[in-house]
Amino acid sequence: MPTKITIQKIEKSHISEVDFNNLPFGEVFTDYMFECDYKNGAWQVPKIVPYHNISLAPSAKVFHYGQACFEGMKAYRDNQDKIWLFRPDENQKRINKSLKRLAMPEFPANYFMEGLTTLVNLEKDWIKQGEGNSLYLRPFAIATEAGVSASPANEYKFMIICSPAKAYFSGEVRVRIADKYSRSANGGTGFAKAAGNYAGQFYPQELAHKEGLQQVIWTDASTHQNIEEAGAMNVFFRINDTLYTAPTSDRILDGVTRKSLIDLAKLMGYKVEVRYVTVNELIACAKDGSLKEIFGAGTAAVISPVLGFSYKDEAYETPLPDNSYALKLKKHLTDIQTNKAEDPFGWRVLVE
Amino acid sequence: MPTKITIQKIEKSHISEVDFNNLPFGEVFTDYMFECDYKNGAWQVPKIVPYHNISLAPSAKVFHYGQACFEGMKAYRDNQDKIWLFRPDENQKRINKSLKRLAMPEFPANYFMEGLTTLVNLEKDWIKQGEGNSLYLRPFAIATEAGVSASPANEYKFMIICSPAKAYFSGEVRVRIADKYSRSANGGTGFAKAAGNYAGQFYPQELAHKEGLQQVIWTDASTHQNIEEAGAMNVFFRINDTLYTAPTSDRILDGVTRKSLIDLAKLMGYKVEVRYVTVNELIACAKDGSLKEIFGAGTAAVISPVLGFSYKDEAYETPLPDNSYALKLKKHLTDIQTNKAEDPFGWRVLVE
Numbered sequence: 001m002p003t004k005i006t007i008q009k010i011e012k013s014h015i016s017e018v019d020f021n022n023l024p025f026g027e028v029f030t031d032y033m034f035e036c037d038y039k040n041g042a043w044q045v046p047k048i049v050p051y052h053n054i055s056l057a058p059s060a061k062v063f064h065y066g067q068a069c070f071e072g073m074k075a076y077r078d079n080q081d082k083i084w085l086f087r088p089d090e091n092q093k094r095i096n097k098s099l100k101r102l103a104m105p106e107f108p109a110n111y112f113m114e115g116l117t118t119l120v121n122l123e124k125d126w127i128k129q130g131e132g133n134s135l136y137l138r139p140f141a142i143a144t145e146a147g148v149s150a151s152p153a154n155e156y157k158f159m160i161i162c163s164p165a166k167a168y169f170s171g172e173v174r175v176r177i178a179d180k181y182s183r184s185a186n187g188g189t190g191f192a193k194a195a196g197n198y199a200g201q202f203y204p205q206e207l208a209h210k211e212g213l214q215q216v217i218w219t220d221a222s223t224h225q226n227i228e229e230a231g232a233m234n235v236f237f238r239i240n241d242t243l244y245t246a247p248t249s250d251r252i253l254d255g256v257t258r259k260s261l262i263d264l265a266k267l268m269g270y271k272v273e274v275r276y277v278t279v280n281e282l283i284a285c286a287k288d289g290s291l292k293e294i295f296g297a298g299t300a301a302v303i304s305p306v307l308g309f310s311y312k313d314e315a316y317e318t319p320l321p322d323n324s325y326a327l328k329l330k331k332h333l334t335d336i337q338t339n340k341a342e343d344p345f346g347w348r349v350l351v352e
Numbered sequence: 353m354p355t356k357i358t359i360q361k362i363e364k365s366h367i368s369e370v371d372f373n374n375l376p377f378g379e380v381f382t383d384y385m386f387e388c389d390y391k392n393g394a395w396q397v398p399k400i401v402p403y404h405n406i407s408l409a410p411s412a413k414v415f416h417y418g419q420a421c422f423e424g425m426k427a428y429r430d431n432q433d434k435i436w437l438f439r440p441d442e443n444q445k446r447i448n449k450s451l452k453r454l455a456m457p458e459f460p461a462n463y464f465m466e467g468l469t470t471l472v473n474l475e476k477d478w479i480k481q482g483e484g485n486s487l488y489l490r491p492f493a494i495a496t497e498a499g500v501s502a503s504p505a506n507e508y509k510f511m512i513i514c515s516p517a518k519a520y521f522s523g524e525v526r527v528r529i530a531d532k533y534s535r536s537a538n539g540g541t542g543f544a545k546a547a548g549n550y551a552g553q554f555y556p557q558e559l560a561h562k563e564g565l566q567q568v569i570w571t572d573a574s575t576h577q578n579i580e581e582a583g584a585m586n587v588f589f590r591i592n593d594t595l596y597t598a599p600t601s602d603r604i605l606d607g608v609t610r611k612s613l614i615d616l617a618k619l620m621g622y623k624v625e626v627r628y629v630t631v632n633e634l635i636a637c638a639k640d641g642s643l644k645e646i647f648g649a650g651t652a653a654v655i656s657p658v659l660g661f662s663y664k665d666e667a668y669e670t671p672l673p674d675n676s677y678a679l680k681l682k683k684h685l686t687d688i689q690t691n692k693a694e695d696p697f698g699w700r701v702l703v704e
Contacts, residue, residue, distance in 0.1 A: 024501075025500075025501045026411070026499050026500035026501040027498070027499045027501070029410075029411060033410060051410070052410075053407045053408060053409055053410070054407070054408055054409075054410055055405045055406070055407045056405060056406055056408070057405055057406075058381075058385060058403070058404075058405070058406055058511055058513050059378070059381060059490075059513060059515075062414070062415060062420075062547075063414065063420055063492060063494050063547065064420070064422050064490070064492060064547055064550070065547055065550035065551050065554070066418045066420060066546070066547030066548035066549070066550055066551035066552075067551045067554070068414075068415055068416070068418060068551070070416050100555065101552070101555055102551045102552070102554065102555065103551070103554035103555040103557075103558050136500075138411075138416070138500050140415060140416060142415050146379070147378050147379045148377075148378035148488075148490050148513075148515065149376075149377050149378040149379070150550055150583075150584045151554070151557075152554045152558065159410055161410050161411060161500075163411075163500065178539070180539050181539040181540075182537040182538055182539035182540045183537075183540075184537060184540070185534040185535075185536060185537030185540060185573035186534055186573045186574070187530070187532050187533040187534035187573060188533070188534045188535075188536070188537060188552060188573065189548075189551075189552040194418070194548060194551065194552065195414075195415065195416055195417055195418030195547075195548060195551075196418035196541075196546060196547060196548010196549065196551055196552065197418070197548065198416070198417035198418055198502055199417055199418035199419045199420070199454045199455070199541075199546060199547075199548055200418075200453070200454070200540060200541040200546065200548065202417070202419070202454065202455035202503070202504045203452065203453055203454065203455040205455075205503075206455050206504065221537035221538045221539060221540065221573060221574070222538070222573070222574040231502075232502045
């Protein structure tokens with residue numbers, strides 16, 4: 001059943017004012033946004049409107065009780081000027097898992113997919129050819145109802161905003177492995193892209209920054225031994241010739257890049273084991289030389305090599321090896337995403 | 353050093369439109385709000401302005417990364433028409449702990465206290481005499497900076513909004529003791545009044561509601577044996593003639609009502625022990641009759657007797673006993689708050 005998305009046209013695009021050679025991540029937004037309100041127990045007719053500020057009561061529940069979650073996705077332009085999305089069904093399903101965990105109403109799949117493709121079509125000019133260029137897409141939902149009683153809201157807003165992006169170079173990444181702070185609890189919201197999960201990570205991240213480290217790798221809150229994820233990225237370890245990444249759980253985000261890399265690595269003939277790597281094991285492998293590389297996996301940077309880690313008072317270096325699996329996987333995955341390589345898994349979706 | 357708070361006057365109060373006999377909690381707001389912006393590395397001059405909507409970019413960080421925290425307080429009018437706050441310094445210190453944990457800038461103590469008292473003075477007419485009447489005060493702070501990169505914001509807004517409140521009757525409260533879902537992790541944000549802590553509790557609470565239970569009592573995420581708090585309330589158990597409540601930790605909110613009740617109970621000659629009660633112990637005490645009462649403690653309801661609890665498939669009743677400590681403590685504490693009883697601890701603060 002097609003959705004009747006209403007479109008309110010702008011008079012003139014502001015694209016000519018944007019310097020596409022100088023795009024800080026997530027700061028420039030396109031001309032339009034997708035918007036859909038939930039009220040009276042139902043999602044209303046979705047619309048695409050000029051990008052605009054949102055006006056909310058100071059008592060709106062998102063400000064007090066954190067009912068907010070999001071997705072991160074990208075659209076790519078290939079060398080034949082076709083526009084592609086990457087596994088959008090995964091994001092559509094995942095935001096509904098996040099919404100459910102936060103007692104927010106699930107968003108209809110057809111609204112999500114049609115909203116997304118209609119919006120991307122309208123914003124095609126913002127998607128540039130060339131390596132690393134993309135249109136970053138941010139679907140998100142917030143509780144808009146006014147009132148400070150501590151209960152789920154009855155009114156919500158689902159939006160998609162778009163930001164043109166260059167290749168995301170995070171510079172040299174070294175990480176701290178958490179031994180005190182935690183990202184999530186058993187039975188908590190760690191598997192969801194819940195807004196509150198991120199706020200809780202910023203302070204420990206800032207402590208890491210002060211040590212010259214760029215990220216925190218989180219461990220389980222009970223023992224601080226099992227290595228989980230990096231908050232904005234899932235984490236892979238290569239020990240000898242095998243790649244390891246933690247199993248998903250109610251504490252760990254089921255990352256689309258993570259699961260794609262598991263399949264792709266196997267296709268490329270790499271051994272992959274989905275199991276916890278413990279801190280003690282990691283340190284032992286770093287010392288005996290069997291730890292070959294560490295990398296993060298996520299939508300924004302696709303793959304970020306991690307060149308070293310610190311645990312308590314010790315620092316360990318993990319320089320990029322000559323035969324880096326991370327760089328090969330990154331090239332292969334981005335080639336699939338941008339229609340330069342075959343897509344044996346059917347991950348690409350043409351936007352028409 | 354006095355703060356120069358600017359005040360923008362309204363033309364006419366809307367107080368005459370408000371039915372003070374019918375006030376749902378947290379839905380009606382007064383004429384003014386306190387507002388202070390953080391930018392360029394500093395909190396700007398605070399102001400009191402007419403209550404108004406907030407306009408934010410859809411990319412504002414509060415919507416995506418949950419940098420938001422709050423406090424809950426009350427102002428009371430006594431029989432001589434004096435206006436009182438209750439331990440406002442505790443809320444002032446605690447919101448700074450919350451802000452710090454969420455990588456938000458701490459708010460100056462003098463801005464908080466002078467903003468609060470100036471606002472309460474301006475809104476005196478909204479505070480009514482009589483048992484249970486109060487002006488509920490909600491200080492809170494949100495990240496307002498636009499941009500979807502996952503890092504702490506550089507711009508924030510601190511606000512105080514006010515809502516006239518009647519005695520908060522939550523009806524009969526029975527609770528589910530958590531055995532699967534969790535509220536917080538070791539090293540997480542449980543001790544902070546972080547917005548995201550609340551969103552994560554709503555879904556398990558809704559599951560409890562479907563069973564006819566009103567709240568969830570949270571247990572530690574590792575063993576689900578140690579009873580922690582109820583999310584919007586701390587929890588006390590009376591076993592024989594001793595009151596027990598869990599120690600504060602990085603998982604448990606250091607509630608102002610909780611700590612006041614510990615002191616007050618001792619003053620009233622009750623035995624109090626601050627230690628964990630385990631689920632097994634609670635069930636054993638419910639079975640052998642030594643569990644006399646359970647109650648929640650928080651600003652909104654002051655004390656809420658809990659008349660029963662469910663754990664897994666079993667339900668236990670804990671009816672209010674004749675000689676209820678909960679009801680005596682509630683009367684004594686509210687008498688101190690409203691200047692009907694002596695204040696041996698110096699908790700009341702006159703608003704002049």
